[in-house]
Amino acid sequence: MEIPCGLLTRSKKPVPLKSISVAVSIHEFVADVSATLDYKNEETDPVEAFFVFPMDEDSAVYSFQALVDGKRIVAEIQEKQQAQEDYENAISQGQQAFLLEQDSSSGDIFSCSLGNLPAGQKAAVTLSYVQELSLEADGAVRFVLPAILNPRYPLQGSAVACNITSEIPRVAGKELPYTFSVTANVCSAHGIEKVQSNCPLSPLQYLEDDKSVAQVSLAEGHHFDRDVEILVYYREVNTPSVSVELAQADAKPGSLMGDSAMMVSFYPSIPESQGEITGEFIFLMDRSGSMSSPVHSKGEGQLRIDSAKETLLLLLKSLPLGCFFNIYGFGSSFESFFPESVAYTQQSMEEAMKRVKNLEANLGGTEILEPLKNIYSKVCRPGYPRQLFVFTDGEVSNTWQVIAEVQRHNKDHRCFSFGIGEGASTSLIKGIARAAGGTAEFITGKDRMQPKALRSLKRALQPVVQDISLAWTLPPGLEATLLSPAPTVIFQGQRLIIYAQLKGKNASKEAAGEVCLQYTLQGAGFQNTVPFCLDPKADDKLTIHRLAAKALIQTLDGNLEDGAEEKKKVVDISLQSGVISSHTAYIAINKELNQPIQGPLTRRDIPLPFPYLGAPSFTHSLRGGGSPCQLFSVGEPRIAFGSPCSAGGDTSPPESPLLKLISLQKADGSWELDEALASLLGVSVQTALAALPDQSKDIPYWATILAVLWMHKSSWDQREEWELLERKAVAWIQSQSDSSLGECIKAANALLKSSVDLAVFGL
Secondary structure, three states, rough: OOOOOHHHHHOOOEEEEEEEEEEEEEEEEEEEOOOOOOOOOOOOOOOEEEEEOOOOOEEEEEEEEEOOOOOOOEEEEHHHHHHHHHHHHHHOOOOOOEEEEOOOOOOOOOEEEEEEEOOOOEEEEEEEEEEEEOOOOOOOEEEEOOOOOOOOEEOOOOOOOOOOHOOOOOHHHHHHOOEEEEEEEOOOOEEEEEEEEEOOOOEEEOOOOOOOOEEEOHHHHHOOOEEEEEEEEEOOOOOOOOEEOOOOOOOOOOOOOOOEEEEEEOOOOOOOOOOOOOEEEEEEHHHHHHHOOOOOOOOOOOEEHHHHHHHHHHHHHHHHOOOOEEEEEEEOEEEEEOOOOOOOOOHHHHHHHHHHHHHOOOOOOOOHHHHHHHHOOOOOOOOEEEEEEEOOOEOOOOOHHHHHHHHOOOOOOEOOOOOOOOOOOOHHHHHHHHHHHOEEEEEEEOOOOOOOOOHHHHOOOOOEEEEEEEEEEOOOOEEEEEEOOOOOOOOOOOOOEEEEEEEEEOOOOOEEEEEEEEEEEEOEEEEEEEEEOOOOOOOOOHHHHHHHHHHHHHHHOOOOOOOOHHHHHHHHOOOOOOOOOOEEEEEEEEEEOOOOOOOOOEEEOOOOOOOOOOOOOOOOOOOOOOOOOOOOOOOOOOOOOOOOOOOOOOOOOOOHHHHHHHHHOOOOOOOOOOOOHHHHHOOEEEEHHHHOOOOOOOOOHHHHHHHHHHHHOOOHHHHHHHHHHHHHHHHHHHHHHHHHHHHHHHHHOOOOOOOOOOHHOOO
C-alpha cells in the first residue's frame, strides 16, 4: 500500500463546513428529508468547499438552495455538462456558485461544491429529498441516513487509477470538525407504537393524544461516525392503500407533473404452496480484503468473512434435495468450488462445507463483473430455475456495468443481494436485485446476516408467481398509466409499490375507483383488490410525483448501455420533476454580487468519518495542486482497508451450539446419534438409546426427532435460521414414520425435558 501524502498538513487545514442539521418527516412509509450544511470561511482568502457524501440510491433529490447574507438563492436543474460548465465559468469570473450532482458511476454518491465563499462569510446550503422506506421482517419501517462512504475499488487496468471516493479526506469520527444533528417527526393515522435507533435518542415525544404524531432527536454529543438508522413501529402494518396526489399547478396537462399521480401499496398474501420448487442455487461471496473487517462500524463483533462463512453453512444445509448448487468467491480474481453446478448430495454438501470453513478474505480488490459473466456463460438447466445470491460489502467503481450485466440476463435467473457492513453501495445492492426480480438486504450494526439470508432463500424456494397484471376500474374519461415498471415478481410478505399517472378529466370528489392485482400460482388464479377515493390531495412537495419520477429514472438510468434514447428520456423526466439523475445537476449562481470576489481561490475538501477507528487515512487532490495521490496500489487496494489491527491469533468467537447441531445434519435432513449430537443434547449416547420406546426403530429416526425438539427448546429465538432445516428434517421423519411417531415424540420430550407440540411433526 502506498503511503498517503500530505496527511499531517492536510489534517490541520481549516474546514469551512461547521454543521450538518437534518430534519426528517416520516409519514407512513415515506420520508421527506431536508439537510442543511452551514459553512463559514475563517480564512483570509476565498475558498471553494467540496463535499462528497453518500445517500440511499432510492432518494429523489428535488430541491437545492443556498442562504447567503439573508438572501435565498434557489438552484435550477440542468443537464449535467451544462451545469458543470456554468459553475466553472462562474467561479473563474469571481462569481459565487453552488453545484449539486450525482456521481456518474453510482446512484448513491453525491457531491456539493460551493465556489467562491469570501473570507469571513457564512452560507447555508439545503438539499431536500424524498424516499420510500423499506419494511423489515418484524414490521418496522426503516429509515437510514448514510454517513459511511467507503472508497469504490478502482478496476485493475482501468484508465482511471482512482475515483472520487478514494480522494476524500478522512478523520476519526470524534475528530470531525463539524457538528451533526437529526430531528425526526413521525406521523401515522394507525398510531405510533415505538421508535428505535442504533444511535442514542432523546425520549420519544407524542404530539397528539392518539399517538398519531411523534418527535424524536439524536441525543446530544452524537458523533457522525456511523449510519443513523431509525426504526418506526406502527400499531398496524401491511395495510393496502392508494394515495392520489394533485397535479402541479403550473404544469401542462398530460405531462408527468401535469396530471394527478397515484401510489398503490399492495401486501399480497400468497397461499402456501404444496412442496418447494427445486432449482440451481449459486452463491457469489465477496472475499476481498475489506471482508476481514467487522460488520459493526465501531470495530466490534464478528468479522464480515466469518459471518459470511457461517451464513453459507446455513444456506448449504437448508437447500432441498434434488437441487444443483455452486459457490463462487471473488476479489481481484475469482474461483468456484466446482467447474459447473453439481447435484446436491451428502458427498457434495460435505465437500462444500469443508471448503467454506477454509475461506479467507484474501482475494484482493472487489471485481464482481467477471465472475458474473462466468456464471451467466453457463447454460441454465431446464426445470431448475437459477437463483443467484450475491454477498458483498459493495464497493465497486463500475456499478452501472454490473447492474446492466445482471439485467441482460434477468429472464434466466433471480438475484438476491446482501450488502454487508456500513458503507455498502445501496446503488449496487438494490440495483442488481431490482434488475433480476429478487430482493435486497443490508446487514449493519448488530444485525445478523443469517436470518436475512435464510429469509431470502425461503423466497427463492417459493414457486414463481406468473401472469401478473393490474386491472383498473375508473369512472368514464379517466385512465391509469403505469409510471413504475409493471410488476414481474411477487413474494409472500413483501410490500409491492406501484406508481401511476391518472390521465383525463377530473372526476367528482365523491368518485371512486379500484385497482386489482391479478396473478396465477401453480395454475390457480388469485386477486388482491384495493378500492380508493378519487379525490386527489394537494402536496406542495409533490412527494408521490417525485417518487414516481425517481422510479422512472431508475428504470432507464444506467441499467442499459445502449444509451442515447434512454438518456434523453431521463433528462426530460429529471427536468420536468426536478428529481436529480446521473445526467442532470443543480446549479445556482449568486448574481447579486456587485463585483467579482478577489484573491486566489483555495479548495478545501470536507472530510468524512472513517468506517471505524484505526482505519487508514485517505488522500485527495487540491484544485490546481497536481495529480491526486493514490491511497492504494491497484493490485492490493482493499486488503489494507478494513483489516483491523490485531496482536495475532484466532479472534473468531467459538461456534454456537445451534451451528454445531446444524453442521451435523445430513443433506437429506436427518441426524446420526453419535457423541457429538449427544453432547449437544446434554445426554450420553447410551441414555439417549435407552429412552427410545421401540428398540427396533432406526437410530437416525430417533436422533432426528431429538434434534428437532432441541432446536425448539434451546434456539427458539433463532427460529428464522433453522425453519428450512426443520422442514427438511420433518419431511424425512414423515417419510420414515408409522403409528409409533407420537409415542417417540412423547419419549423424546421427556428425555430432553421439553414440551414441543406433536403438530410440529404434522400430527
